[in-house]
Amino acid sequence: MNLTLRIWRQKGPEDKGRMVTYQVDDVSPDMSFLEMLDVLNERLILAGEEPVAFDHDCREGICGMCGLMINGNAHGPQRGTTACQLHMRQFKDGDTIDIEPWRARAFPVIKDLVVNRNAFDKIIAAGGFITAPTGSAPEAHSVPVAKGNADAAFESAACIGCGACVAACPNGSGMLFTAAKVTQLSLLPQGQPERYTRVIGMVDAHDEAGFGGCTNAGECTVVCPKGIPLNTIGRLNRDYLAATAKRGDNTPGS
């Protein structure tokens, strides 16, 4: 299949950037989207041009590195799929495909399609941890966890931190990511000691990073490659309300 690509090219953080059109011919429908970009880059290198920079690592949908806005869809048209696991059979011969980086103040473009997602690391550093002795792992059955909580925590823990939720959000909010990281710990017994300081710290870090506020619009959960449900944000809200109502020595944020 032959495709026309319109790709965001930006030399560096200070460059203004623009959409550039490329023609890519003889694309196999069995290629992944990133392989198709590899083919384009091979040709650009042979032609002596600068290849298109894009993030990728495992290419099996579990690392969270790749992230492209494909025709206005975070990770492309297929639901529950990262860009690396998206195959060209999702497109038709002769299609024009627009490829852009995630757009958010908290995710500045480094080059072309690569954005800096350090803001997510700052949110994690503000509370995405538990207090646990190091050394050998304790016997798993010694701490019982209710099945429902274990399932919900696992659902949240599936978040790979790709940033698609921010990219799709009309408010540029990272609340689905923050909520996933808060709830995967607050639903488990191991996460209880820091439960309320965690939620305050992570929401504060989220706001400081320059993300927008959540209005429960629900665009995030639609594009999330791991299907983190929107009600995760409700769990964060409830923890946040409980945390802000607390008084005394354990007052979060004091």
Add this chain to the structure above:
Amino acid sequence: MAVTGIILVLFLVAHMLGNLKVFAGASSFDHYAHWLREIGKPLLPGVWFLWIMRAALLVSVVAHIWAATTLALRARAARPVQYAHRKKIQGSYAARTMRWGGVIILLFVIYHLLDLTTGTLNPVGDPSRPYANVVADFAPSRWYVTLFYTLAVVSVGFHLRHGVFSALRSLGQQTPQGERRAKNVALAVAVLLCAGYLVVPFAVLTGLVS
């Protein structure tokens, strides 16, 4: 947003129930309207209760708009460079029209107060005869008033469709089952309020109330 929104929804419910008294006849409707000015008597003098309600509503509206503006400004700041290609709406249509819907509702509320509270824009405009004001307002010859009213009420419906769900979510609704319930409640509130508000002008338009 959630708390002020809920206060305003409670007002909408009370206001709708009051409106429906129009079907009980002119004297009953007028009597209800005059009673509104006397609630709290003799504990509170005259129209004090009404003014306390008005003050509470005004504070709620201002706080609601202030919170919405803060969110809108944050959203704008959070995405300084726009997408060249953006899929329209994948989540909820109602959620994405909250801001413009809110502006339409605000403009309508201003008009509505000038129309049926102060009577400035009403063809009758007699505060002692609210029933006559309503009937004159939605007369078939003034179809454009009914049209604007309908548009505004439908905007309120869309606003509540997302707003009620979002308020419950903000206040800690957290389970998937509860999410379905909250969305159904939001839809029911939106549809019931829309229907309750729209029957009055259409009853006048069709001559059912005259």
